[in-house]
Amino acid sequence: MDLEFDARYDEFRAQVRDFLDKHRPTPFGGLASGKREDRVAWLSLLIEHGYWARTIPKEFGGYGAAPDLLETVIMDEEFNRAGVPRGMNAQGPAMLVPTLLNHGSDEQRRRWIGPTMRGEIIWCQGYSEPGSGSDLASLQTSASEDGDDFLINGQKIWTSTADVAQMCFLLVRTEPDAKKHEGISYILLPMDTPGIDVQPLQTMAGSIGENSFNQVFFSDVRVPRSNVVGHRGEGWKIANTTLKHERNSLNANAEGTLMRLARLMTEETINGVPAMASPIYRDRLMALQARAFSMKHHGMRMLTCSLKGEPPGVAGLIVKLQNCQLNFDMAALALDVMGELGALYDHSKYERERGYWQAHSIFSLGLIIGGGTAQIQKNIIAERGLGLPREPKPQKA
Amino acid sequence: MDFGLSEDQLLLEQTVRSFLADQVPIERVRELRDADCPNDRAIWTALAELGITGILVPEAQGGSALSLLDAALVSQALGHAATPAPFLSSAVMASVALREAGGSDAEAWLGGIASGEQVFGVAVTELFSVREEAGVRLDAGKLGGKVMMAIDAHGADFVLVVVDAETLAIVKTDAPGVGIERLPTVDATRCTAEVVLDGVTPEAVLQDAGRAIERMLQAGRIALAADALGACESMVEQAVAYAQVRRQFDRVIGSFQAVKHMCSEMIAEVEPTRSLLWYAAHSFDTLPDETPLLACHVLSHVSEIARDIASVATQVHGGIGWTDEQNLHFWFKRIATARHLLGGPEILRDQAARLQGYAPAA
Numbered sequence: 218m219d220l221e222f223d224a225r226y227d228e229f230r231a232q233v234r235d236f237l238d239k240h241r242p243t244p245f246g247g248l249a250s251g252k253r254e255d256r257v258a259w260l261s262l263l264i265e266h267g268y269w270a271r272t273i274p275k276e277f278g279g280y281g282a283a284p285d286l287l288e289t290v291i292m293d294e295e296f297n298r299a300g301v302p303r304g305m306n307a308q309g310p311a312m313l314v315p316t317l318l319n320h321g322s323d324e325q326r327r328r329w330i331g332p333t334m335r336g337e338i339i340w341c342q343g344y345s346e347p348g349s350g351s352d353l354a355s356l357q358t359s360a361s362e363d364g365d366d367f368l369i370n371g372q373k374i375w376t377s378t379a380d381v382a383q384m385c386f387l388l389v390r391t392e393p394d395a396k397k398h399e400g401i402s403y404i405l406l407p408m409d410t411p412g413i414d415v416q417p418l419q420t421m422a423g424s425i426g427e428n429s430f431n432q433v434f435f436s437d438v439r440v441p442r443s444n445v446v447g448h449r450g451e452g453w454k455i456a457n458t459t460l461k462h463e464r465n466s467l468n469a470n471a472e473g474t475l476m477r478l479a480r481l482m483t484e485e486t487i488n489g490v491p492a493m494a495s496p497i498y499r500d501r502l503m504a505l506q507a508r509a510f511s512m513k514h515h516g517m518r519m520l521t522c523s524l525k526g527e528p529p530g531v532a533g534l535i536v537k538l539q540n541c542q543l544n545f546d547m548a549a550l551a552l553d554v555m556g557e558l559g560a561l562y563d564h565s566k567y568e569r570e571r572g573y574w575q576a577h578s579i580f581s582l583g584l585i586i587g588g589g590t591a592q593i594q595k596n597i598i599a600e601r602g603l604g605l606p607r608e609p610k611p612q613k614a
Numbered sequence: 615m616d617f618g619l620s621e622d623q624l625l626l627e628q629t630v631r632s633f634l635a636d637q638v639p640i641e642r643v644r645e646l647r648d649a650d651c652p653n654d655r656a657i658w659t660a661l662a663e664l665g666i667t668g669i670l671v672p673e674a675q676g677g678s679a680l681s682l683l684d685a686a687l688v689s690q691a692l693g694h695a696a697t698p699a700p701f702l703s704s705a706v707m708a709s710v711a712l713r714e715a716g717g718s719d720a721e722a723w724l725g726g727i728a729s730g731e732q733v734f735g736v737a738v739t740e741l742f743s744v745r746e747e748a749g750v751r752l753d754a755g756k757l758g759g760k761v762m763m764a765i766d767a768h769g770a771d772f773v774l775v776v777v778d779a780e781t782l783a784i785v786k787t788d789a790p791g792v793g794i795e796r797l798p799t800v801d802a803t804r805c806t807a808e809v810v811l812d813g814v815t816p817e818a819v820l821q822d823a824g825r826a827i828e829r830m831l832q833a834g835r836i837a838l839a840a841d842a843l844g845a846c847e848s849m850v851e852q853a854v855a856y857a858q859v860r861r862q863f864d865r866v867i868g869s870f871q872a873v874k875h876m877c878s879e880m881i882a883e884v885e886p887t888r889s890l891l892w893y894a895a896h897s898f899d900t901l902p903d904e905t906p907l908l909a910c911h912v913l914s915h916v917s918e919i920a921r922d923i924a925s926v927a928t929q930v931h932g933g934i935g936w937t938d939e940q941n942l943h944f945w946f947k948r949i950a951t952a953r954h955l956l957g958g959p960e961i962l963r964d965q966a967a968r969l970q971g972y973a974p975a976a
């Protein structure tokens with residue numbers, strides 16, 4: 218263990234603070250509601266200073282620094298303290314970019330990573346289908362060869378941000394005769410290709426938050442075969458690295474949420490007394506803080522594993538399960554602290570933080586389901602992490 | 615010795631549940647959520663014909679004078695169907711308060727409640743939680759101040775206002791100086807409002823109403839617990855039904871032990887809570903000394919199990935549970951809002967401890 222913050226790190230922290238004092242993002246809102254120029258300007262500025270895409274090589278549009286655990290910790294701490302998002306929480310940077318770094322061709326990396334990190338290109342993840350959610354490998358959307366192209370037919374569902382995305386990373390069945398896990402390819406598809414029909418679905422979040430959930434229909438959608446990432450038929454393996462990144466990125470920022478919750482508890486009063494003065498609420502906050510700290514330091518441990526190229530084992534498999542529930546529980550405390558006013562929504566008078574905590578509660582629940590449900594996570598932990606036997610196959614009737 | 619529902623109670627429950635299934639299916643609830651006030655008068659009038667609006671009103675005033683257990687069964691049915699209706703405010707809380715306060719000033723209002731022609735909202739929040747400097751004063755016969763999250767006040771004809779621990783006032787919602795603004799919550803099936811009073815002359819003031827206020831709050835808490843428990847039951851039923859048809863990995867998901875356990879853990883919480891609810895409601899009419907504690911516990915306990923059930927039942931559905939279209943969220947949000955409407959679990963447990971002398975005097 219070497220966590221000494223020597224003078225170099227003090228200097229780095231001072232730089233980050235100085236940056237945050239000087240620059241605040243023009244609020245660019247979410248992917249759908251926000252202004253593209255504001256988003257791109259802010260993310261480009263972050264990359265220029267090395268606070269985003271920090272370790273991505275320069276030739277692929279990153280800042281090109283060597284990975285450093287303590288720098289990451291310092292950046293996160295300072296951005297959290299300032300209440301400023303460090304980058305963009307979206308599927309492109311969180312999932313596609315790490316996948317391309319691992320499996321993409323140089324041409325694909327050069328073409329897609331920079332614009333994705335700068336927020337110029339928004340991606341959606343085309344994995345789930347109506348009949349294939351937890352059992353993702355049973356997916357049916359097909360890609361059949363047609364000269365140098367594939368022709369895609371089928372349907373995806375629960376596709377977040379498909380209605381605002383320019384690109385989709387898509388799983389399709391290219392080898393219909395292969396075994397279920399071996400016939401899938403991972404392919405990059407422009408969303409303006411003819412034959413794609415995006416149908417929005419309303420979510421339970423109602424009027425608040427980035428409310429973009431869709432069905433996507435494909436009929437004879439033509440895509441060059443060179444858009445496949447990795448090799449044909451390897452899509453399942455590649456998708457699993459993507460999912461791993463999704464699971465590690467989901468709600469990684471428990472500490473920021475916790476700070477926001479602590480702020481709420483000092484401001485909100487009940488019978489004239491700040492919520493923070495209540496031993497009950499304070500105790501719950503401290504219990505959540507202990508969980509948030511443990512997940513933060515666990516994150517440092519996981520980052521170290523990945524820097525050293527060591528497999529994190531079962532310790533890595535629990536991250537998504539624990540973080541998603543932690544986020545749900547933080548929202549639950551916030552809602553309790555706000556009491557009868559915590560339910561206010563839809564721009565109601567007296568609504569706190571524009572309904573942030575109701576939205577956080579609902580979105581955390583969504584993330585307990587999305588990216589592999591809690592139950593699937595537990596199966597993976599038990600089977601891949603602890604070596605327990607797989608559930609028996611169903612008996613044929 | 616017989617711990618259970620009577621024939622009449624089972625019949626009442628059955629009648630209300632089939633009426634709601636027939637007349638207020640979830641598609642109707644969906645239409646009502648976009649209305650200015652979801653408490654649709656046509657539904658209320660139909661419930662009046664079933665004797666529901668006057669369920670706790672004495673026969674002398676045209677009510678059916680049933681017990682709180684009967685009212686709790688109705689409340690549970692309304693929660694089960696996620697029906698928007700001013701049952702909690704008008705048929706339970708205002709009815710109990712006016713009945714217990716007694717005297718002609720109070721009883722005069724019960725007839726209108728029983729017939730369903732007059733709907734009462736109730737403004738009681740500041741009894742247990744004061745925020746935004748809310749509170750009401752009565753000065754030389756005029757009411758001033760404001761009340762937060764008054765239940766069903768928007769769309770009501772009158773509001774029963776708690777002035778202080780001993781005093782109630784009845785305010786006509788369109789009287790001069792009365793301002794009622796709906797405070798929308800995540801729950802589109804319940805109508806909560808801010809009531810602002812500026813030099814308002816009340817229709818009536820009921821003094822020495824301390825016991826009536828306490829009994830009103832107890833009855834309200836038990837009825838609200840029943841409502842949220844009904845919502846839980848519906849969510850569990852929907853989850854179990856879905857687990858029987860949804861297939862993944864070539865089998866119905868209900869055949870996975872993980873899914874079975876989610877379902878059985880939910881029902882294992884629901885069933886004993888139903889027993890607690892019956893006893894708490896029963897105590898209100900027969901063992902009133904026990905009710906203050908039971909009312910706190912039943913609502914705090916329902917609130918706790920309901921939060922988990924709302925989440926787990928949604929999880930059983932996977933992605934579709936998170937959509938608007940699947941409707942499950944109507945119950946999720948009804949549960950979320952009910953949790954704090956008459957005091958959240960922390961407030962209720964604190965009161966429960968105090969009632970038993972477990973807390974040092976403040």
Ligand SMILES: Cc1cc2nc3c(=O)[nH]c(=O)nc-3n(C[C@H](O)[C@H](O)[C@H](O)COP(=O)(O)OP(=O)(O)OC[C@H]3O[C@@H](n4cnc5c(N)ncnc54)[C@H](O)[C@@H]3O)c2cc1C
Nearest residue numbers: 344345350351375377583587588590592872929930932933
């Ligand atoms: C907010 C949100 C965002 C999403 N975004 C995207 C996106 O952008 N792109 C995309 O492709 N998908 C997305 N999804 C879809 C998500 O990945 C799926 O919903 C999820 O994998 C579950 O699949 P399903 O909905 O078909 O549920 P099902 O697989 O039908 O699951 C239903 C229930 O059965 C349980 N179950 C299933 N199999 C087993 C088993 N073997 N053992 C135990 N229990 C089991 C599940 O845990 C769940 O409780 C999103 C979902 C949500 C909620």
